[in-house]
Structures are given as structure tokens and as C-alpha cells.
Amino acid sequence: MIDADRLDELLTRLRLTAIRDQLDSLLDEASRAQMTLREALLFLAEREVARRDTRRIQMGMKLARFPCVRTLEGFDFDAQPSIDPGQIRDLSSGRWIGHGQALLLLGPPGVGKTHLAVALGREAVDRGYTVLFTSAAALMAGLTKAHADGRLEEKLLQLSKPKLLIIDELGYLPLEPAAAHLFFQLVSRRYERASMLITSNRPVGEWGQVFGDAVAATAILDRLLHHSQVITIRGDSYRLRDKRRSGLLQKAAAPTPITSES
Numbered sequence: 001m002i003d004a005d006r007l008d009e010l011l012t013r014l015r016l017t018a019i020r021d022q023l024d025s026l027l028d029e030a031s032r033a034q035m036t037l038r039e040a041l042l043f044l045a046e047r048e049v050a051r052r053d054t055r056r057i058q059m060g061m062k063l064a065r066f067p068c069v070r071t072l073e074g075f076d077f078d079a080q081p082s083i084d085p086g087q088i089r090d091l092s093s094g095r096w097i098g099h100g101q102a103l104l105l106l107g108p109p110g111v112g113k114t115h116l117a118v119a120l121g122r123e124a125v126d127r128g129y130t131v132l133f134t135s136a137a138a139l140m141a142g143l144t145k146a147h148a149d150g151r152l153e154e155k156l157l158q159l160s161k162p163k164l165l166i167i168d169e170l171g172y173l174p175l176e177p178a179a180a181h182l183f184f185q186l187v188s189r190r191y192e193r194a195s196m197l198i199t200s201n202r203p204v205g206e207w208g209q210v211f212g213d214a215v216a217a218t219a220i221l222d223r224l225l226h227h228s229q230v231i232t233i234r235g236d237s238y239r240l241r242d243k244r245r246s247g248l249l250q251k252a253a254a255p256t257p258i259t260s261e262s
């Protein structure tokens, strides 16, 4: 006679909670399939690992604070010929994150920058990387406040932890020169150690204006572009597509030219 309580206790101590919680049904399944002991052990171990992976991914998605759910499967590459699907597929492997590289997604509003940033962030979480998503405005406000409160070091440490920091919408609002300097400190902290994915509607040539400080912008770009990929998306807003189709809007005469540097 097996002492069920004892087994429960041991599985708990070993933290094999998936096996513990479904023990009866798993053992039934194993015996119905006439598994050998070795096969049954493999079957149980696989269930345990599968649940841990699921939990880890759920937790990682929560910690990443994505503003919305967007996936690569949901991205219509045909609608966006300026993007190379092969390059995005390669980025989804997360190798660039392993190497601490940077990724810049540039282009006018509505062309899918945030969509791709979130989708690549989700792929990174799936692959076990820690990710944090923030808007540039919230990031700068947080840095400025931490600085004013004498907690800058703490804040920089916190922002250095995730393997991938996604900063969305850099350049929509011009930054205070003080914020540019704080941002430079963040970039230096993460440089060559952890990745950054930045989206911006401004080409890097205009980042001097964005940061309100040409020297800071040069120093920031120097580090960001050193090991980086820059993807410049062209074309019309995907948001306005349907409206354009229905004749509500004229098709834009020519997309805004954006320079690419890498």
C-alpha cells in the first residue's frame, strides 16, 4: 500500500507540482499506454517541464508590461514591402539579444513599429529573455523623477536588469537636455551588456534635435549604433489603409524619406 500523503509531500519538496497535482490522471494515462517505467518517467518529467515553461512565459509577459498583444503571425508582411521578413524571422530567434545588440525601428506613424517591437518582445520572452517595454515619455519621466529624488542609481540599476529594454516612440516629444543626459547614462549602462529596441518616427540624423543636445545625441548614437541593426520602414500608415481604400483619404504622394544608417 502506497502512502499517498507521503508521496504528495515528497513531490512538493521536490517542487514537482505539475506531477503532484495531476498524479492520478497521469498515472492512468501511463498505464493505459502500457509505458515502461522509463517511458513513464520521461512522460512525467515532460509534463513538469511543460508547465514550468508555461508559467515562466506567463510571468515574463506580465513583467514585460506590453501595452497590447501583437504577434509576428499577425503581421502582414505583404502590406509592408520595405521590411525583409527574413530579417525579422532571424531577429525572432533572439540571438541579437544574447549578444547585447541594439535594434532601431524607424519610420513614420502607423507603419507597424510598435507592432513589431511588441511581437519581437514576446518572441524574446518565449525564448527565456527578460523584457521590459516602456514608452520613451514614461522612461524619461521616470529617470527625471528618480534623479530629482536622489534615487537615480537605483533606477538605472532597475532599468539595466532586463535583457531587452524596449523603448517606444522616441522622438515624438523633444526631450529636455537634462533628460538626454540621463538617457545617455542608461545607454552607457546597458551598452554591450544588454539589448535595447528603440522605435522612432525620426531618422537618427535628427536625433540631435530630439535630444535637444547634439553632443549627447552623438554619444548616445555612438553606443547604440556600434552593434546594431537599423530597420527603416517606409510607406503609408496601416491604420489609415481602410480609410484610403474607401476613398476617404488620398494616398500619400510620396512617403517621407528616412535615412538608414547601420
Ligand code: ADP
Binding pocket: 070, 074, 075, 076, 077, 079, 080, 107, 108, 109, 110, 111, 112, 113, 114, 115, 116, 238, 239
Ligand atoms: P507605429 O508604431 O509605427 O506608429 P503601429 O505598430 O502602432 O504603428 O501600427 C498601427 C496599427 O496598425 C496597429 O494596430 C498595428 O497592429 C497595425 N499594423 C501596422 N502594420 C501592420 C502590418 N503590416 N500588418 C498587420 N497590422 C499592422
Ligand code: MG
Binding pocket: 110, 113, 114, 115, 168, 169, 199
Ligand atoms: Mg507606435
